[in-house]
Amino acid sequence: MIAQYAQDINATKWRAKEAAVENATLPDTGPYPGPRRPAEPIRRRTMVLLRWVALAGQMAAIILAWLIGVHFAVQPAIGVVVIGGLLNLLMTVTPVRVSQRGATWQLVFDLAQIALLIGLTGGLSNPFALLVLAPVTIAATALQNRQTVLIGAATAVMISLAGWFALPIHHPTLDLSMSPILQLGHWVAILIGVVFFAGYARRVAGELATTGDALFATQMALAREQKLQHLGGVIAAAAHEMGTPLATIKLIAAELRDELGSALPDRDDLAEDAATLAASADRCSAIMRSMGRAGKDDLKLHAAPLLTVLQEASEPHAQRGKQVVFHLNAEPPAPSIIRDAGIIHGLRNIIQNAVDFAASRVDVVAFWDEEVMQIRVRDDGPGFPATMLGRLADPFPVSRRSQDGRDGYEGMGLGLFIARSLLESGGARMRLSNTGGGAQVDVTWPIDRIRADDRAPLRENPKIL
Structure with a gap:
């Protein structure tokens, strides 16, 4: 067996010399039920920061469209952005932890705000209509299945309403209109994107959570092994240190038993006590020897x-x-x-x-x-x-x-x-x-x-x- 084993070791030498650890391919495990969620699924600071970035981008797009001469409902659009800013200011001055329900309703608000802006700026012909995918993607990575489905359904409803009741936009020299068939295709693409992005983000988040749990279990296992080694070292040291005093106790007990037998021959109880003391010392020695064997994980053994x-x-x-x-x-x-x-x-x-x-x-x-x-x-x-x-x-x-x-x-x-x-x-x-x-x-x-x-x-x- 050893000879055959020695022949094929050369095939594995190159693996031992590699410095980097290969990343394992994520397996296809079927629908993932969803990772365990913390009490605060999304940090309040993160939601505020992301909303400020989105509002800044929305305001920049409105100003740019107005500067190049696009005619649309400018004031209502600015009002929708201002409402989002007021909510963000309220969250900034109110230090409240974000719960599952609170995060859900805030994402629904963001979705409604984006859908309303899209409806005011051309509907499905607006190239920024795909931004309605952002809230459902965030929900899939941070919230539970029920909340994710709720936000996904709300996305489908709101983008449909935004496309149906959209206000047209005009430009003096450019044709900004989109044919109905292209708008229908855009609407179908967004609905497919809702399902795809939500499912993909959900799967990746679930696998990352599982890997994180497994890495935590690895750390716990190693910590437990190290604690056992430390405990073993203490036991071995205790067995070694207590060996000498136990031997002394045993020797003195034996001498007391002999001297009591000679000096007080009529006090059998004292002789029995001395014998019991010697036997107890023998038992303690045996226990220490056993503990020393059990404590073979001596800290000094590198x-x-x-x-x-x-x-x-x-x-x-x-x-x-x-x-x-x-x-x-x-x-x-x-x-x-x-x-x-x-x-x-x-x-x-x-x-x-x-x-x-x-x-x-x-x-x-x-x-x-x-x-x-x-x-x-x-x-x-x-x-x-x-x-x-x-x-x-x-x-x-x-x-x-x-x-x-x-x-x-x-x-x-x-x-x-x-x-x-x-x-x-x-x-x-x-x-x-x-x-x-x-x-x-x-x-x-x-x-x-x-x-x-x-x-x-x-x-x-x-x-x-």
Whole structure:
């Protein structure tokens, strides 16, 4: 197995030397129900700023059209812009948080204001009519489904009314009219744009929210692993520091028991108390030894042998009924590698995924040379679905047929996503594939990014007061 594995490592060396992490392609997950929304979907300051920009553009367009001699309802149009400015001033002096309902009605106001301006300046023949798409696009990115549908329907109604009851515009020398068939096409294009822009913005916002949640879960997982390592260091230090006083207590208790037996032979209760004290000291010593073993995540251990790190990563899943077998090549000798919480947790997630779907066996193979180190985790399960190989490490719902009867096993895909995020942040490259007899995950590092100097000075453990 090692010889065959050594042959194909050259094919992955170039991946380990790449500095940039490739962006995963967003998968087609079907209609997205919408991300969780904060209490303030759109910041009040953002809405005020965007409205000032829109009002400035509207006023500039009105002034420019008037200067070039276009005849239209100038005063009513300016009045509509002034009304928008008054609302913005009110929002500026009223520091109120914007709720879902408040944001909805403000976007409806903006939509009505734009539609009214369009109706006063030529209707669908006005090239600025496409600006009615702005409120529904903002709603799709920030509001819930119901509010988005409401604003989309209001857009269709208002642009239809603006086109039907539009006031004509004239120019002394230019023909600004548009044929009815072109106006109809413009109206249909705007309605299609409402659906397309709203749907597209909704999809992108949903996927960004999901990715943000997954990245937060990654940070939480790494923080938890680091806290466990810190706790382990404290336990190990406590076990070491308390060993000497416990040995002293045990020695004194034994001496007291012997002296009491000689000096007060008729006080059996005192001898029993001394024996109980010695037994308690023995029990405390045993507990400390156990805690010392449990606290193997000693803070001073920056480096560890490769096999030790692999066994530590697989330990929570080693007794789940599946055989986990390690393969390391004999030459060159296995190096010591960085004992990092991110590396251990990332490998642990990969091994957990393999154990979940393996029939009976998971192979963890390691190979290294002077340039790269590669760890391969392979199971004998059904393998990854071929149609999902490109998105299995993305934070989106995935399914895979397991060996324990859980057909259609569903999850958020966070295990592999967290593993990829943690490992690639340390310079690794992760590749998923099928071998014909199960799933396979290859993790490759430049050797300089994973090898550790096990002769470096050790960090002091936390002091136990």
